[in-house]
Amino acid sequence: MLNGDALPPVDVIIPVWNRPDDIRVCLEAIGRQTYPRELMNVLVVDNGSTDHTPDVVRGFAWATLLSEPAPGSYSARNAGIRHGTAPYVAFTDSDCIPEPDWLEKGIATLLQHPDAGVAGGDIRLFQSGADADPLVADYERLHALNQQRMTSANGCMTANWLSPRAVLEERGGFDSSLKSTADSELANRIGQSRKVVFAPQAVVQHPARGTRAELFQKERRTMGGRWQKYAEVSMGGWKRKLAIELAARMKRLALSDLDLRRKARIAVVDIKVFQVQLQELRRLGKGGEPSRD
Template sequence: MNKEDQLPFVSVIIPVYNEPDNIRSSLSSIVDQTYPETRYEVLVVDNGSTDETRTVVREFPVQLLVEDEVQGSYAARNRGIERATGEILAFTDADCVPEQEWLWSGVSKMHQADAELVAGRIRFNFSSEKTAAERFDAMAHLRNDKKVQRGVAMTANLFVWKKAFEEIGKFPQNLTSGGDVYWTRSATNSGMELVYSPEAIVNHPSRQLRPLLKKMYRVGNGSIEMWYLDDQTTAWRIVSGLIQFPLKVFQFVKSESSNKTERNTQTPSDRDPEQTIDVYLAAVLAVIALLIGRVVGLVKLLSRLLHR
């Protein structure tokens, strides 16, 4: 048996929905990893795409799975988990482009730290305009390094021993957002170890304003369902969450704007006061979208509970 055969077999799982260009970029990198090609498989789970996404996926030496019954990325990931043959499951998103050492770095960290879960670095790419929405997105989202400190992580860049899903169960597939946070919290609360690997890098495009607002709405909507799953749906919990989050966002923007340390980006952050004001304005719109999402989510939850 050679050394390659002793490496753990890895299943890379990527959900996709109507993202032909993104999935092409992502797969171009994933099939060209430094990790031995005989020691990993790639499972792309299409979640009901209506464009040429599936045609693009078939251009690559990967497995194309379909999840049409439940619309949602967590349902798609669960389908991938069911079909995966790897000892380790590596999750990323269709709009993420991993570095060539991504798999090596993530797997190595799992062994070095003897951890059940490893969260990798999500590095933002900016457009040439580097808009206020992009800068806010880079400051506020996909910070796996910060989330690991709270015992949670995101599936944009996450390595998990498959046996962890056998113990904890799969992702809550009906959540529109936050299912990864909910699941990783359950894992760490059960005693599993989650560590951060800055060397396991995926690149993610910063969002322009419209995608940012859609994301914030989805996060707000999903947070209500998460509170319900956590048995934290008291009136006080929901009201306090609606009130406190906007304050936290503005405090965060203020602290990040003055922070001199390296952020999760490929380019230095701007210090121009006018640009900082633009970021605040983007934050205001983002908070409004999030609050609308939470209100809509709360109405849906109450309606469902009343009609039981």
């Protein structure tokens, strides 16, 4: 561990919405952190849960339960930023399981890179549930949850994100009007003047989508966030962009070390994702609201 006398206080911000079992496991993992407990201010922001999620959080005496009624995880994260006071801020998600040295390694990365505005830690997928589809996990490993690729393009996923507080406040936090992709949008803005670095030793375990239906719903939500973010793009422009992305995914799949049979099956999922994106694009073009979940 780093010298305890040199370690800064950290706000750990976790938004949650109707995930009582997940937030319990997440907070148990936070409780096992090697970072000194007295330097961790754990803020769980409930985003309008209608079940017993808040009661679960209250069972962890060292965690502070906040409430943000405005729907959307980015509104909840902004509420956590406003409430916190520590010079550094770490984000993870309620369904994630940080490794015991996650915070220690993440803060070490920021201290080693004083010109960095964001440190994105590694996100490793695990499958949960007897009905989990291994092809969905393969798809997400290849295309979705690659934090190294994200940070190399000045992006970052909030499942594993650390920043100096001053940087977040200077940039005004997350764009809470977006239901999805506001993490990459904020990281892009920060990346215009500060470094976005990868922290490979700061590891968070993230569940893969269990089923294809869950994967496709995630793609609908993400499409809605992108639609909001790039409102100036024409329908034809969107179709070309999605086709180019499909081609890039197919190339990445072809170059992967998976066997031919699995590649063929994942290619089918890739094509279905493309079809789901086009369907959601048409719905949004007719005035539909972006999905929250």
